[in-house]
Amino acid sequence: MSAIDNLPPLRDVIATHGLTAKKALGQNFLLDLNLTAKIARIAGDLSGADVLEVGPGPGGLTRGLLAEGARRVVAVEKDARCIPALEQIAAAYPGRLEVIHGDALALDWDDHLTPPVKIVANLPYNVGTELLVRWLTPEAWPPRWTSLTLMFQREVAERIVAQPGGKAYGRLAILAQWRATTRIAMTLPPEAFTPPPKVRSAVVQIEALPEPRYPADPKVLSRVVAAAFNQRRKMLRASLRGLSPDIEDRLREAGIAPTDRAEDIPIEAFCALARLLA
The missing domain is CATH 1.10.8.100 (rRNA adenine dimethylase, C-terminal domain)
Incomplete structure (x- = not known):
């Protein structure tokens, strides 16, 4: 793991702050900064965008987003133990990282982000699908975000990109593909995470279309x-x-x-x- 900034390696950060992953919070930490930078690059040019990140944990992806030039990152973290580690990152990137201690399901992020907005996150497993459905079903379209670059369990990722005729095809595929383009951009093995989950993971790239593919209420x-x-x-x-x-x-x-x-x-x-x- 080569350094992408002058901050300590993530394993040291986890040890310093006692950040053992909590199953109740759906946490699986991605510690390889090369991988987090690669995920940030999947989101495209970040220099002219504000980025919303949900569940940053110790900040591996946060650091990737900032190192890849994100104009500004708003990181929403429910776990109070992670806040000091994230504030250390904020100090290293003055004015470019806002850390919010709170629940992403309860957050109205209008006041925190300036368009264009991209959402990039290694989503906690226990709230990932619910957040995705909310982002895909706003009151008005196009939505406030231009793209979603999200890590899911591989099974969920396959449901998002599924085509008719297969068991994976269902409500999630229709919600996503009716008004956006979808693709699986990257897959990761369990051993990329700490602790390793029991399933493979995948990064899904979702780009909002200006209007739905077909008219419908x-x-x-x-x-x-x-x-x-x-x-x-x-x-x-x-x-x-x-x-x-x-x-x-x-x-x-x-x-x-x-x-x-x-x-x-x-x-x-x-x-x-x-x-x-x-």
Whole structure:
């Protein structure tokens, strides 16, 4: 691990501050600063952007973002033990790092970030999917962020980029791909982390589109998709029966066979059905 700045190695930081990872907080620390810098580069040019980071822990990715030229980083950390380590980084990068001790699920970051905003994070496993869904379903589109560069368990990453016809395809794929481009940019083995998780991890790059790929009311589409995938083994005429008394006619009108199952339906067809049900 070569140095990317003049700060101590992360293992020393963890030892100094007693930062053993807490399972209850979904913590798995990434200590290789070469890897954290590589993740920061996946997010693209950071020099003209503010970056929101959730769950920085001892600050490995934080240091990568700053070393790669982020205009400003706002790091939100729930674990009070990590704050002194993050404040040490803030002192080394004057005016470029704001550390917020708090819960990202409760944070309104409007007052802390100036657009354009990129979100880059090794998300805690226990809140990662919930945060992603919130970022993908704002009241207005385009969202306040231009891109998301996020670390997930490999299984979750595959659900985000999945295509129709497979078991991984579901609500998360539709929410992400309806209004954004998605790709898996990098995979990491368990031994890259401390402590090593039981699963492989992956970095997903999500770029917001200016407008949705197909017109649909977001709330209606969300209802349709949730109903379809909550009973994904059933035919759509059964799983969607509660949405409309004439659901079979609506399905046919949208170009969907009533006997089809949710995992076989492309996003365009779900949007067509949502427009008919609206």
